[in-house]
Amino acid sequence: MTDERLDHEETADDRWIGAMMHVQRFDTPERVDMLVDRSVRSLRAESVAARRRTRAWDWRTPVAAAASIAIVVGATLVFSPQPASADSLLRAAQVAESRPGERRFALTLVFPARPGESEATAPRATGTLDVRDDTHVRLELTFSDGRTMVRGIDGRTSWVNSADGEILSVPSDAPWPRFIETPEGDFLADRMDAVLGDIGANYEIARCSTSGEERICASIMDRGFRGPENIVLTLEPGSHRVQRAEFTFGGPERGRGHGGMPPKRRGEGAPAMIDEAASSKPTAETGSGRPDARSAQRGGGGAGRPRPERGPATLAGPSTGGGGGREGGRRAEPRTVTIERVDVPGGAFADNWFAPPSTPVRMAPPPPRGDGPPPPRGDE
Amino acid sequence: MSDSRPNLRLTGSGIPAAGPGPDAADVFAILVREHGERLLAYLRASVPSSAVDDLFQDAVTVAWRRLPDYDRTRPFGAWLRGIARNLVLDHRSRMYRERPTDDAILDAIERRAEKEDSGDREEFRGKLTRLDECVSRLPDEYRTVIHMCYRLDAPVATIAKEVGANIEAVKKRLQRARAMIAACMERKQGVADDGTTGATA
Numbered sequence: 001m002t003d004e005r006l007d008h009e010e011t012a013d014d015r016w017i018g019a020m021m022h023v024q025r026f027d028t029p030e031r032v033d034m035l036v037d038r039s040v041r042s043l044r045a046e047s048v049a050a051r052r053r054t055r056a057w058d059w060r061t062p063v064a065a066a067a068s069i070a071i072v073v074g075a076t077l078v079f080s081p082q083p084a085s086a087d088s089l090l091r092a093a094q095v096a097e098s099r100p101g102e103r104r105f106a107l108t109l110v111f112p113a114r115p116g117e118s119e120a121t122a123p124r125a126t127g128t129l130d131v132r133d134d135t136h137v138r139l140e141l142t143f144s145d146g147r148t149m150v151r152g153i154d155g156r157t158s159w160v161n162s163a164d165g166e167i168l169s170v171p172s173d174a175p176w177p178r179f180i181e182t183p184e185g186d187f188l189a190d191r192m193d194a195v196l197g198d199i200g201a202n203y204e205i206a207r208c209s210t211s212g213e214e215r216i217c218a219s220i221m222d223r224g225f226r227g228p229e230n231i232v233l234t235l236e237p238g239s240h241r242v243q244r245a246e247f248t249f250g251g252p253e254r255g256r257g258h259g260g261m262p263p264k265r266r267g268e269g270a271p272a273m274i275d276e277a278a279s280s281k282p283t284a285e286t287g288s289g290r291p292d293a294r295s296a297q298r299g300g301g302g303a304g305r306p307r308p309e310r311g312p313a314t315l316a317g318p319s320t321g322g323g324g325g326r327e328g329g330r331r332a333e334p335r336t337v338t339i340e341r342v343d344v345p346g347g348a349f350a351d352n353w354f355a356p357p358s359t360p361v362r363m364a365p366p367p368p369r370g371d372g373p374p375p376p377r378g379d380e
Numbered sequence: 381m382s383d384s385r386p387n388l389r390l391t392g393s394g395i396p397a398a399g400p401g402p403d404a405a406d407v408f409a410i411l412v413r414e415h416g417e418r419l420l421a422y423l424r425a426s427v428p429s430s431a432v433d434d435l436f437q438d439a440v441t442v443a444w445r446r447l448p449d450y451d452r453t454r455p456f457g458a459w460l461r462g463i464a465r466n467l468v469l470d471h472r473s474r475m476y477r478e479r480p481t482d483d484a485i486l487d488a489i490e491r492r493a494e495k496e497d498s499g500d501r502e503e504f505r506g507k508l509t510r511l512d513e514c515v516s517r518l519p520d521e522y523r524t525v526i527h528m529c530y531r532l533d534a535p536v537a538t539i540a541k542e543v544g545a546n547i548e549a550v551k552k553r554l555q556r557a558r559a560m561i562a563a564c565m566e567r568k569q570g571v572a573d574d575g576t577t578g579a580t581a
Contacts, residue, residue: 018424
């Protein structure tokens, strides 16, 4: 049905017959069921995420859970109308991002600088996230101290490298670093459309183009939503796909009780990404980085999903209970997470790109709970 | 609709209550499925195709969020369509400033959709089958334009070229064809109703 149809269907009866023709043609019972199932799945994910927010939220979950929460643009339209142009853009981006395809994202994580040091020297991690679908994913990260982490899943084998260069297997359902995986196991990169829906629901959005770019700036509006404080989306002209997304976590004024990032406790503990993923010596000794540690906790330690409790909804303090902290304080967290779409080399990933480079030698054993490697510092 | 007054177990936040058996989301999904085709028909009559799926999902989402406010004495389908209507109006205000659909048409579509509230999903699908039958019984000249317009998605200008008529003539032919289809469906509906009544009697 095109807009033209509405031009020549001049009366309500015309419209109704035209609509019936299209329902008869397009909206088979299977399609209707699919549409309903899709909506309800989103709602379920939202409910699960809401429940988990009450106990397991930290800096990573806002980004990750954003990918799992329902598309609630409808609520946005009804209750909190956004500037039309930004809203239209957001919706166009949602449509664009709902399409499948191989994609590569360049990742940059910037951690807070230590007190007395400049932001320029703040620890960083950079890398790529390659996605074919939710069972073919490869993450590579290099930390500013030179350490690397590679993790993949090729549809059958889930694997990770160790600091010693060994390839270790991990349970296929082991969580990934939470900044790319939702509590439900969806990938942020795969669920960018849902992220956009979440932005529509919980953020005040406005176009912020400076030179005709399709750019949306989002500031958190729902203080109960524990997402990043600010998000800047740059869309690809024409396709409206998200070219770049920058997530900035809250400032000191936004305490955890408001659902934002916790007050910064610079210098305390390791940057969370390391905690999650880096194959530093400690993790190598335990066989893996944190993601695998979590999976091992789940599989071997019996912790299972949901992941270890971290405290109440207020997330009111370091480590937030549950033994998740270290050094008596909460781990540092990245100040910004940037995801930028880049070209897939050669247009498509090789068939074996997601497979382990060699046969895993053993399962990644669990690390001590709450333990983690040191921060990615050049001086360490 | 088999159950227009669902016993939905909800927590205050709208999150399904824990416990055995189907949760509120399951029940909600069943209800929405029951009314899915009719809601889609309403949306397809009201907005362009490109917006239909989005508004459908939006309506479902908003309905879920407002479920605690749902008056169980009201038919679920009408309530769901009421939500969809607000979304249609909002969509119109944002997207159709240049050529807004007339309020009177939207109201008439609403009234037309209301007629479907008393039936169930199977009955509505039966109407779609009858629609097909009615199209197949159209005189050739009308069936051709309907086929080209609604099955092949041909623009009116293309149809006009194909059938050797001008654009206005094709629009008129389409309009007459739709009127014939509507009349045919009403006749068939009457026959179906008589059959039901007869069987009941």
